[in-house]
Amino acid sequence: MHDVTSQAGFASPDLSAFCRLDELGLVAVGQRLEPDRAVLACRVVEPDQWCRRCGCEGVPRDTVTRRLAHEPFGWRPTSLEVIVRRYRCSGCGHVWRQGTSLAAEPRAKLSRRGLRWALEAIVVQHLSVARVAEGLGVAWDTANDAVLAEGRRVLIGDRARFDGVAAIGVDEHVWRHTRRGDKYVTVIIDLTAVRAGTGPARLLDMVAGRSKQAFKTWLADRDEAWRDGIEVVAMDGFTGFKTAAAEELPGAVAVMDPFYADVLVMPMSVVFALLRGLSGAVRSA
Structure with missing residues (x-):
């Protein structure tokens, strides 16, 4: 044989x-x-x-x-x-x-x-x-x-994820489908590579809540050099995010158009799939 x-x-x-x-x-x-x-x-x-x-x-x-x-x-x-x-x-x-x-x-x-x-x-x-x-x-x-x-x-835990960020996207999402606790989380995405046409979006952070203060506090916690490097902030129509960006990132341009909205869909869906899986409140089979 x-x-x-x-x-x-x-x-x-x-x-x-x-x-x-x-x-x-x-x-x-x-x-x-x-x-x-x-x-x-x-x-x-x-x-x-x-x-x-x-x-x-x-x-x-x-x-x-x-x-x-x-x-x-x-x-x-x-x-x-x-x-x-x-x-x-x-x-x-x-x-x-x-x-x-x-x-x-x-x-x-x-x-x-x-x-x-x-x-x-x-x-x-x-x-x-x-x-x-x-x-x-x-x-x-x-x-x-x-x-x-x-x-x-x-x-x-990866602090290097903040390096070289020039464009960010922010959005809120319902991640906890229970009566207790805050149902919303604010998600911040790095859109630098998408804007340059060199790669996909990346997750930067997730913050409990969806208020202006939640996003403003997160921005304020970043160092001044990082904030000065942000050129574009993509967001939905929530005025709280726009106000927070204007106060903490005065040199950045706030945008809301179909391109950035579409860009946010895929990374958001991945993030929220992870959130649903990681959440201790969600035990559905």
């Missing part, structure tokens, strides 16, 4: 590569298929045998198991049972574990690939947190807490 695998660019089957464990510093050493999930036994690739206190070499002591929800394959939840070696220092007696930071954040219940899958499922595929939790095989709170923390880190 003619073997065409090498000619077609195929490599030998590799479970670690297929499940993208190599990106996490892990290698698969076993598998178990259960009725409701697949479980992969893994070990940490890097030995990590040197003492972090005195630098002496450690002696293997025992192992512990860290369990992580991983990205599903074929919508069957996949769990990782990571075998983590513990060492005792031959010099000072200090005990430590192999580092697993490539695989997951400390005390996290989702692997980094599982967390990335959850974010993409909510933001790109517009799935609910309930559906994401089902795909990961975890509780709703586990999925929601993990995605909320990562969303804040990726979207709001």
